[in-house]
Amino acid sequence: MAVVVxxxxxxxxxxxxxxxxFQESLxxxxxxxxNTNSKLEPMLKEALDSLSKYPLPLETGAECIILxxxxxxxxxxxxxxxECHNSNKSIKPNxxxxxxxxxxxxxxxxxxxKENKTVCPKSKSSDTGEQxxxxxxxxxxxDNLPSTSNTxxxxxxxxxxxxKSKTYKxxxxxxxxxxxxxxxxxxxxxxxxxxxxxxxxxEKAQKHSExxxxxxxxxxxxxxWSNMSRLISKGIVIKSxxxxxxxxxxxxxxxxxxxxxxxSTGIRTLNDVIFRSNSVSPNNLNRTISDTELNSTPIxxxxxxxxxxxxxxxxxGSFEVLLLIDKNETSxxxxxxxxxxxxxxxYPDMLHEYRxxxxxxxxxxxxxxxxxxxxxxxxxxxxxxxxDDLGHSIKDGxxxxxxxxxxxxxxxNVIYMVENYGSNSHxxxxxxxxxxSLANTRVQDGFKxxxxxxxxxxxxxxxxxxxxxxxxxKNQDLKGCNSEPTNGNLMTFNYFNKTxxxxxxxxxxxxFIKLLLQIKGVSVEKALAITNVYKTPVALMKAYENCIDKKxxxxxxxxxxxxxxxxxxxxxxxxxxxHMFSTK
Numbered sequence: 001m002a003v004v005v006x007x008x009x010x011x012x013x014x015x016x017x018x019x020x021x022f023q024e025s026l027x028x029x030x031x032x033x034x035n036t037n038s039k040l041e042p043m044l045k046e047a048l049d050s051l052s053k054y055p056l057p058l059e060t061g062a063e064c065i066i067l068x069x070x071x072x073x074x075x076x077x078x079x080x081x082x083e084c085h086n087s088n089k090s091i092k093p094n095x096x097x098x099x100x101x102x103x104x105x106x107x108x109x110x111x112x113x114k115e116n117k118t119v120c121p122k123s124k125s126s127d128t129g130e131q132x133x134x135x136x137x138x139x140x141x142x143d144n145l146p147s148t149s150n151t152x153x154x155x156x157x158x159x160x161x162x163x164k165s166k167t168y169k170x171x172x173x174x175x176x177x178x179x180x181x182x183x184x185x186x187x188x189x190x191x192x193x194x195x196x197x198x199x200x201x202x203e204k205a206q207k208h209s210e211x212x213x214x215x216x217x218x219x220x221x222x223x224x225w226s227n228m229s230r231l232i233s234k235g236i237v238i239k240s241x242x243x244x245x246x247x248x249x250x251x252x253x254x255x256x257x258x259x260x261x262x263x264s265t266g267i268r269t270l271n272d273v274i275f276r277s278n279s280v281s282p283n284n285l286n287r288t289i290s291d292t293e294l295n296s297t298p299i300x301x302x303x304x305x306x307x308x309x310x311x312x313x314x315x316x317g318s319f320e321v322l323l324l325i326d327k328n329e330t331s332x333x334x335x336x337x338x339x340x341x342x343x344x345x346x347y348p349d350m351l352h353e354y355r356x357x358x359x360x361x362x363x364x365x366x367x368x369x370x371x372x373x374x375x376x377x378x379x380x381x382x383x384x385x386x387x388d389d390l391g392h393s394i395k396d397g398x399x400x401x402x403x404x405x406x407x408x409x410x411x412x413n414v415i416y417m418v419e420n421y422g423s424n425s426h427x428x429x430x431x432x433x434x435x436x437s438l439a440n441t442r443v444q445d446g447f448k449x450x451x452x453x454x455x456x457x458x459x460x461x462x463x464x465x466x467x468x469x470x471x472x473x474k475n476q477d478l479k480g481c482n483s484e485p486t487n488g489n490l491m492t493f494n495y496f497n498k499t500x501x502x503x504x505x506x507x508x509x510x511x512f513i514k515l516l517l518q519i520k521g522v523s524v525e526k527a528l529a530i531t532n533v534y535k536t537p538v539a540l541m542k543a544y545e546n547c548i549d550k551k552x553x554x555x556x557x558x559x560x561x562x563x564x565x566x567x568x569x570x571x572x573x574x575x576x577x578x579h580m581f582s583t584k
Contacts, residue, residue: 018057022064025081026051043069168234169256172267175224176231177260178209183237183249184257195246198225202337207346210456212339218422218454274463275349312374313479319366321378321470323352323462324493326361329384330354343459350463359409359500362462364469365493366478376480376490378469381411384458386419391428394437400517403445404524408510409500410484410491414447419458444523444563508536519580521573529562529569530577537581544582554578 017023030044047069054067061078064070170176182205187194196204202213202225211217211224228247231237236253240246249257330340344352357363362382368374383406385393393399406414418438424431442449452458480490506514509531516527534540547553557574561567 018055019051022078023051025078172264173210175209175211175227178205179228179231180257180260181208184261195240195248197244197246201247206337206342214337215339270460271347271349274467311481313477314366314368315477316475319368320351322365322367323466324363324365325352325354326357327354329361339455343455347463350466358497359405375493376478377493377496379411380413380469381409382415382417384417387421387424388427390418390434395428404517407524416441416447416449417458419452444525512537519576525563526569526573529560541581544578
């Protein structure tokens, strides 16, 4: 701190150390950690630096938690040292003015110290030196704390000895938990083969873990397999040193795995909560129907409206609801330990299949229980985007093209599901721009937008959607054929996939719409409004030729209404289209 005196001279004043006892204790601990190459040396150095810079006095070690580098265990150790230090100070004689009484008191204290073999109270600096002990990399050694004859001090030391490092116990459905449970199940199923290779162990453990064993966490290099090094260091799992490395449980590992399995026996999984609820059970969703009703039922008067196939109906109870997952969302269901496949395998009661979808990533169908060729697509479709993929699709133009195809697929309920990826710091675009695009998707395009935190949450959302759609359609009679859905009629899956392909021949109007979507400011709603009036580019150019002057041509489309809100296309888009399609 600098002070300016009357002669304009700058005098530096050093502040007195406000916490000398804590600082000296930490200095001693730091020196011991440095001499023993302890892992806690960086932490102690950081704590010592922050304490030396702190200008206010601290009453207890617990108050040090506000400083950088201090954790709960270090604060607790300082509190115990301070308690022992204060206890030693409490047995010092009171200062009395008479020298004789002072001498007598001091002699008595010295005799008590010799008889009880305790440390006699000395100066503060010597007390501090006695308090600081050599320190272990795993925990602070309470056995080395100074002993006192005071009862309260002995009790504090005894209580400190009871503070031991917690027994390692992996969290439920973590990577370590999954590894232990998988090894234990392997021992119970194959007593002759107690060890597993890495590939075999990952295959068995993936179903017990929420994390992926093959795909790292967002913005990290760690997977669920990273827990193996801790299990080995704790002596829970042993790693064989043969040509092919294998892993097995030790005696402590068997005990811990058995305990974890017993504790998790009564815990309900997400599959149980969603699909095995007492209120609505998938086993009780379908009513009892006769064999006659179970067969496909033709619909009179409906066949004439469909082409190339006889219309059919699915009576209530004769069909089952399946979630269809696009193969492109996975590495293939045949590939072991695929992260996406592993997430959906957590729901064994959810009927789902992997197929090639020409549009969207997830949809639902109603399939006849006997005649499995009869499949009707339910009016729900989900497009899944990870946040970084969303940014890239906006930059390369796929975003608007995909939204156009989703709108034209014939399913009225379009859900845009966006997954967060870590802190969303590497998405190609600012997060504000991505949020604005999602808001436009919800307001202008009329899509439902759902944000999730991870792939696991996305799978949970789709499982809930499967349950809700099953409940919604369980008592309905469905009918459909190879045509666009109209008047409550559904289309078959084959027709849906065939008409949604990218490579199908496009009409002139559809090509015109795709062309308009490449212009800045033109949304799907605006493009559809323009093509409803002008089916082709030629029709638009002829309309421009009939205008009187340039101003009228530029504003010709400005007042054209679009969307359910009936808003105007606007002068900017109208002017851009004029300059693009005008022949002048």
